Amino acid sequence: MVNAKTWTLRKHFVGFPKCSDFEMKEEQLPETKDGEVLFEAVFLSVDPYMRPYSAVHMKEGNVMIGAQVARVVESKNPSFPVGCYVVASTGWRTHSISDGKDLQLLLTDWPESIPKSLGLGTIGMPGLTAYYGLMEVCQIKDGDIVLVNAAAGAVGSVVGQIAKIKGFKVVGSAGSDNKVAYLKQIGFDEAFNYKTVSSLEEALKKCSPEGYDCYFDNVGGQFSSVALEQMRRFGRIAVCGGISLYNDTTKQTGPYVQTVMVFKQLRMEGFIVGRWKHKDEETLKQLMAWVKEGKLKYEEHITKGFENMPAAFMGMLKGENTGKAIVAV
Numbered sequence: 609m610v611n612a613k614t615w616t617l618r619k620h621f622v623g624f625p626k627c628s629d630f631e632m633k634e635e636q637l638p639e640t641k642d643g644e645v646l647f648e649a650v651f652l653s654v655d656p657y658m659r660p661y662s663a664v665h666m667k668e669g670n671v672m673i674g675a676q677v678a679r680v681v682e683s684k685n686p687s688f689p690v691g692c693y694v695v696a697s698t699g700w701r702t703h704s705i706s707d708g709k710d711l712q713l714l715l716t717d718w719p720e721s722i723p724k725s726l727g728l729g730t731i732g733m734p735g736l737t738a739y740y741g742l743m744e745v746c747q748i749k750d751g752d753i754v755l756v757n758a759a760a761g762a763v764g765s766v767v768g769q770i771a772k773i774k775g776f777k778v779v780g781s782a783g784s785d786n787k788v789a790y791l792k793q794i795g796f797d798e799a800f801n802y803k804t805v806s807s808l809e810e811a812l813k814k815c816s817p818e819g820y821d822c823y824f825d826n827v828g829g830q831f832s833s834v835a836l837e838q839m840r841r842f843g844r845i846a847v848c849g850g851i852s853l854y855n856d857t858t859k860q861t862g863p864y865v866q867t868v869m870v871f872k873q874l875r876m877e878g879f880i881v882g883r884w885k886h887k888d889e890e891t892l893k894q895l896m897a898w899v900k901e902g903k904l905k906y907e908e909h910i911t912k913g914f915e916n917m918p919a920a921f922m923g924m925l926k927g928e929n930t931g932k933a934i935v936a937v
């Protein structure tokens with residue numbers, strides 16, 4: 609018998625999450641049955657989507673949603689032998705049992721030199737999000753100038769680097785001078801600290817006087833209202849997320865998009881990474897190849913200890929992370 613620790617949503621978040629919104633619990637797992645595997649979490653992901661999704665997909669008392677890279681420790685399923693690593697969406701739990709249907713093996717031939725935690729970041733869901741947002745939604749093409757915000761984070765840092773691999777000019781914004789230095793280090797052409805510029809409009813104009821063709825939006829709200837005005841004709845906006853809105857207790861309102869959308873003939877499209885699931889295997893292989901070739905750099909912000917999951921989650925929402933926010937058990 610194995611005891612699993614879990615983090616549950618004690619109270620729905622109101623505004624910015626608080627420690628008292630979470631509760632750690634322990635449960636005894638049953639014996640595994642034929643076809644089942646028992647696995648233990650090695651790395652867990654904390655992601656922005658957990659904040660808005662909790663309100664829609666969770667009830668108070670539920671285990672917090674989320675993905676982990678886990679090691680199979682007991683197996684009655686030949687597809688997942690003991691010792692193999694899986695990506696599982698079983699939430700904030702140290703141990704889980706599954707019949708394997710919802711498990712994803714890490715890419716085969718994962719090199720020892722590349723941390724398996726990247727299966728939650730650059731070679732996982734955030735990397736896929738960056739790739740599909742640029743290639744499928746923005747449909748980047750020759751000569752495009754790309755803008756991405758939350759650029760030093762898990763998704764944004766991959767967006768900028770893929771755009772550079774493909775030969776485009778890239779501008780990024782982030783919330784500290786250290787993050788701006790990091791963006792320059794990984795190849796962004798221009799980067800600025802959105803918290804310290806005196807005018808966002810001027811900063812965007814200075815970084816690209818010609819304007820922008822592709823805007824990969826992770827932030828939404830006021831940033832987007834200003835950025836839309838800097839788009840070039842026939843520009844494309846991939847609406848990936850709106851982290852500046854997730855903790856609002858009252859909905860923010862306009863300026864509204866219609867005038868600029870019509871005059872500049874813009875295309876704006878929201879998307880969820882799962883739309884291209886059928887392409888995930890080949891895309892993950894491409895991301896892995898770029899990492900191996902040193903073209904796609906990664907950074908991780910690692911918090912140690914399962915007991916620190918809420919702190920890691922709240923820290924990520926506050927911007928403490930450069931690169932992917934991960935908890936190592």
Ligand SMILES: NC(=O)C1=CN([C@@H]2O[C@H](COP(=O)(O)OP(=O)(O)OC[C@H]3O[C@@H](n4cnc5c(N)ncnc54)[C@H](OP(=O)(O)O)[C@@H]3O)[C@@H](O)[C@H]2O)C=CC1
Binds near residue numbers: 761827847851853927
């Ligand atoms: N549509 C989809 O399928 C998916 C969408 N997403 C979305 O992508 C975005 C980035 O996610 P991810 O890369 O995992 O997270 P990040 O690693 O970028 O971490 C979140 C970052 O958001 C920034 N941030 C927090 N509050 C604000 C604010 N008020 N204004 C501007 N920036 C803020 C912080 O960086 P800073 O210091 O720069 O402020 C923080 O580090 C999110 O909006 C997320 O919801 C992610 C995955 C899939």
Ligand SMILES: CCCCC/C=C\CC(=O)/C=C/C=C/C=C/[C@@H](O)CCCC(=O)O
Binds near residue numbers: 849853880881
């Ligand atoms: C302007 C408000 C927009 C609200 C949008 C909310 C969230 C956007 C977002 O971050 C979506 C993320 C979706 C992630 C989906 C993940 C799962 O399909 C798979 C998770 C497993 C894994 O990490 O591999």
